[in-house]
Amino acid sequence: MRRxxxxxxxxxxxxxxxxxxxxETWWAHVQAIANDDMKGRLTGTPxxxxxxxxxxGRLKAMGLEPAGVDGFFQPVGFxxxxxxxxxxxxxxxxPGGSVPLKVPDAxxxxxxxxxxxxxxxxxxxxxxxxxxxxEAGYDDFAGLDVKGKIVVVIAGGPSTISGALKSNARSExxxxxxxxxxxxxxxxxxxKQIEIPWARRMGISSQPAMFLADAAxxxxxxxxxxxxxxxxxxxxxxxxxxxxxxxxxTLADASKPVPRFDLGERLKVKVAAQRREVTSPxxxxxxxxxxxxxxxxxVVVSAHLDGLGVGEPIKGDTIxxxxxxxxxxxxxVLEIAAxxxxxxxxxxxxxxxxxxxxxxxxxxxxRYFASRPTVPRKDIVADLNFDMxxxxxxxxxxxxxxxxxxxxxxxxxxxxxxxxxxxxxDPLPDRNSFTRSDQFSFIRAGIPSVAxxxxxxxxxxEEQIEKEWRAVRYHSxxxxxxxxxxxxxxxxLNDFVADMALSVANGAKRPAWNxxxxxxxxxxx
Numbered sequence: 001m002r003r004x005x006x007x008x009x010x011x012x013x014x015x016x017x018x019x020x021x022x023x024e025t026w027w028a029h030v031q032a033i034a035n036d037d038m039k040g041r042l043t044g045t046p047x048x049x050x051x052x053x054x055x056x057g058r059l060k061a062m063g064l065e066p067a068g069v070d071g072f073f074q075p076v077g078f079x080x081x082x083x084x085x086x087x088x089x090x091x092x093x094x095p096g097g098s099v100p101l102k103v104p105d106a107x108x109x110x111x112x113x114x115x116x117x118x119x120x121x122x123x124x125x126x127x128x129x130x131x132x133x134x135e136a137g138y139d140d141f142a143g144l145d146v147k148g149k150i151v152v153v154i155a156g157g158p159s160t161i162s163g164a165l166k167s168n169a170r171s172e173x174x175x176x177x178x179x180x181x182x183x184x185x186x187x188x189x190x191x192k193q194i195e196i197p198w199a200r201r202m203g204i205s206s207q208p209a210m211f212l213a214d215a216a217x218x219x220x221x222x223x224x225x226x227x228x229x230x231x232x233x234x235x236x237x238x239x240x241x242x243x244x245x246x247x248x249x250t251l252a253d254a255s256k257p258v259p260r261f262d263l264g265e266r267l268k269v270k271v272a273a274q275r276r277e278v279t280s281p282x283x284x285x286x287x288x289x290x291x292x293x294x295x296x297x298x299v300v301v302s303a304h305l306d307g308l309g310v311g312e313p314i315k316g317d318t319i320x321x322x323x324x325x326x327x328x329x330x331x332x333v334l335e336i337a338a339x340x341x342x343x344x345x346x347x348x349x350x351x352x353x354x355x356x357x358x359x360x361x362x363x364x365x366x367r368y369f370a371s372r373p374t375v376p377r378k379d380i381v382a383d384l385n386f387d388m389x390x391x392x393x394x395x396x397x398x399x400x401x402x403x404x405x406x407x408x409x410x411x412x413x414x415x416x417x418x419x420x421x422x423x424x425x426d427p428l429p430d431r432n433s434f435t436r437s438d439q440f441s442f443i444r445a446g447i448p449s450v451a452x453x454x455x456x457x458x459x460x461x462e463e464q465i466e467k468e469w470r471a472v473r474y475h476s477x478x479x480x481x482x483x484x485x486x487x488x489x490x491x492x493l494n495d496f497v498a499d500m501a502l503s504v505a506n507g508a509k510r511p512a513w514n515x516x517x518x519x520x521x522x523x524x525x
Contacts, residue, residue, distance in 0.1 A: 023487030029331030042309025044278035067286035077213035081111035087272035111209030128258035147181035163429020184225030190249035203312030210361035240264025291348035303329030304359030317477035329386030347505035366438035383449035387437035391490035397424035397455030406448035424455025
């Protein structure tokens with residue numbers, strides 16, 4: 001890795017417009033941000049600040065204006081919460097006695113969202129998919145008594161409901177359950193929907209979680225228990241219920257209706273946790289608009305700079321470099337800015353380039369920026385976000401997450417036609433991709449937003465490449481700068497989004513939610 005990093009400065013000085021050279025320049029940013037010296041860029045560490053210094057250096061070299069509250073910086077306060085697994089005591093309590101649960105071997109307790117409760121001892125109720133979607137006339141919680149209970153849910157959902165709606169429902173359910181008096185939520189994953197092996201999840205769980213220090217920005221104001229259970233051990237939860245995990249898992253994998261019922265076991269957990277306060281910055285730069293009126297409106301192009309830091313060793317490697325997740329997105333935002341500058345673009349609206357922190361901790365940096373932006377929130381017209389675009393095969397189609405929800409979809413179609421790159425539908429809508437990255441923070445703030453990835457279809461070689469990458473490299477040390485990447489293909493997606501950014505910036509009308517979009521409820525009044 002050190003040898004590859006040594007090439008970075010020379011590559012960044014290249015000015016040739018060839019796709020090959022532009023691909024190498026893009027990759028040089030990835031090398032600079034994701035090399036071993038950056039130690040995985042954990043939020044709140046000097047390593048993250050070193051990566052921030054690199055990004056700011058590139059922004060200054062392009063002549064972009066600082067748009068934070070302290071130069072390019074927008075500092076964000078967090079509470080770091082580390083769940084101490086070996087000291088956390090958990091058990092299932094039922095008619096047959098007490099069954100000890102090792103943490104994190106059987107169950108991973110979340111440290112995000114807010115302070116974890118010191119102790120919980122409550123009955124459990126299985127709520128199927130745990131989705132409440134009034135817009136689709138669907139509610140797994142209807143008629144279910146959740147007060148004082150831990151609500152157990154399984155991944156998936158009806159195939160007749162859009163992935164965006166299901167993703168949004170998952171993002172809102174913890175707040176809803178807390179308001180209804182539930183004391184916790186426990187998430188299960190059926191076998192065919194496993195994305196990250198449990199052993200890797202256990203390793204990642206040793207790292208600290210975070211929540212926003214300002215309680216006003218949290219969904220839940222009181223301690224609330226949140227955890228996930230190992231698929232291989234989930235049958236334990238269904239003892240004495242008259243149902244089995246195999247039964248509900250098979251139904252969930254097929255997107256069929258799943259029954260709801262009380263579980264025969266209580267869950268008892270004494271949580272051990274450590275907390276401390278940390279600060280980490282978002283980075284914001286501006287390309288000023290040229291229209292006397294529209295220059296006071298803003299198009300945001302974003303990616304997250306933070307990573308997972310240093311963690312449990314996998315094959316002897318402890319540095320979770322985060323090359324694809326998300327140094328590649330940061331490099332793309334930098335290259336979009338560079339292309340617009342090199343092309344002499346004169347956007348009517350201003351364009352903000354935002355490099356947010358704490359995405360890996362729950363979209364926290366973007367939530368802070370979208371809630372308390374460095375420009376008037378009502379003047380932000382759109383967010384175009386990059387998180388793991390995954391240039392791992394030739395770019396034949398573009399996945400624009402959220403395109404069907406706002407007029408940004410029409411902009412994407414126009415760019416698609418101009419560039420001969422078809423738009424691909426979301427091949428895996430139950431993966432929650434729509435709500436799992438920073439564009440969703442902007443959506444919750446009422447701002448039309450989309451995210452971009454290399455498109456693929458089910459049953460294709462590209463799907464297998466993507467699946468294997470997630471199984472082997474996602475959130476692991478092997479997401480490093482030594483992996484094979486289609487650099488020239490990455491440039492094509494960069495240019496696609498650069499065209500979109502300029503089109504939105506120059507549009508006569510600001511983007512608007514579609515009339516049938518459920519996300520209109522977030523629209524800025």
